[in-house]
Amino acid sequence: GQQVMQIPQYQHVQEGEDFTTYCNSSTTLSNIQWYKQRPGGHPVFLIQLVKSGEVKKQKRLTFQFGEAKKNSSLHITATQTTDVGTYFCAGPAAGNKLTFGGGTRVLVKP
Amino acid sequence: DTAVSQTPKYLVTQMGNDKSIKCEQNLGHDTMYWYKQDSKKFLKIMFSYNNKELIINETVPNRFSPKSPDKAHLNLHINSLELGDSAVYFCASSQLPGLSPGNTIYFGEGSWLTVV
Numbered sequence: 001g002q003q004v005m006q007i008p009q010y011q012h013v014q015e016g017e018d019f020t021t022y023c024n025s026s027t028t029l030s031n032i033q034w035y036k037q038r039p040g041g042h043p044v045f046l047i048q049l050v051k052s053g054e055v056k057k058q059k060r061l062t063f064q065f066g067e068a069k070k071n072s073s074l075h076i077t078a079t080q081t082t083d084v085g086t087y088f089c090a091g092p093a094a095g096n097k098l099t100f101g102g103g104t105r106v107l108v109k110p
Numbered sequence: 111d112t113a114v115s116q117t118p119k120y121l122v123t124q125m126g127n128d129k130s131i132k133c134e135q136n137l138g139h140d141t142m143y144w145y146k147q148d149s150k151k152f153l154k155i156m157f158s159y160n161n162k163e164l165i166i167n168e169t170v171p172n173r174f175s176p177k178s179p180d181k182a183h184l185n186l187h188i189n190s191l192e193l194g195d196s197a198v199y200f201c202a203s204s205q206l207p208g209l210s211p212g213n214t215i216y217f218g219e220g221s222w223l224t225v226v
Contacts, residue, residue, distance in 0.1 A: 043200070092208055092209035097166055098209040099155075100153040102150075
């Protein structure tokens with residue numbers, strides 16, 4: 001079945017540095033969503049990408065959808081302690097299900 | 111004005127017990143879900159209802175039984191609890207089923223279930 005894989009599983013970042021997390025699908029996706037879960041919290045919708053090659057920005061966060069619509073990335077610049085949490089990508093799977101990637105757990109070193 | 115609310119937030123219970131988690135959404139959405147998040151943070155869908163009809167029923171033990179009395183409520187009953195059932199259970203809702211453009215999922219705050 002369709003799988004959504006995320007790498008890395010863990011990301012330790014020095015405050016102020018940039019990093020990127022990647023999401024890869026085994027099949028072409030009609031769209032992809034990103035969610036953020038703070039420690040002890042619940043997943044919260046960040047953004048949705050629909051078009052091939054689409055790039056969207058939210059302040060220091062840049063989201064990209066691959067040309068083939070099988071991968072996506074989230075790039076965070078000048079990481080802050082408020083960026084701590086787990087970032088999930090999610091894509092549609094067979095049976096009209098939303099399949100979540102395993103998440104990238106981000107830890108920020110002050 | 112919590113959009114998706116679930117109770118209880120924390121639940122500690124003994125093996126073999128039966129417990130329920132309740133969920134309500136005030137967003138007017140047609141679709142509701144139960145997700146399970148294990149200790150490794152993997153989010154897995156368990157059930158989905160659309161307008162009170164079961165549309166997704168993943169491979170979960172039949173000790174888990176969802177019930178949707180109306181489209182604003184989706185409860186989860188678990189019989190004969192086992193140690194492996196310990197997890198965070200998230201209720202969620204969306205306007206439509208599936209992941210179509212513009213259809214986002216709103217999660218409740220989670221119910222932390224610990225089976226001892």
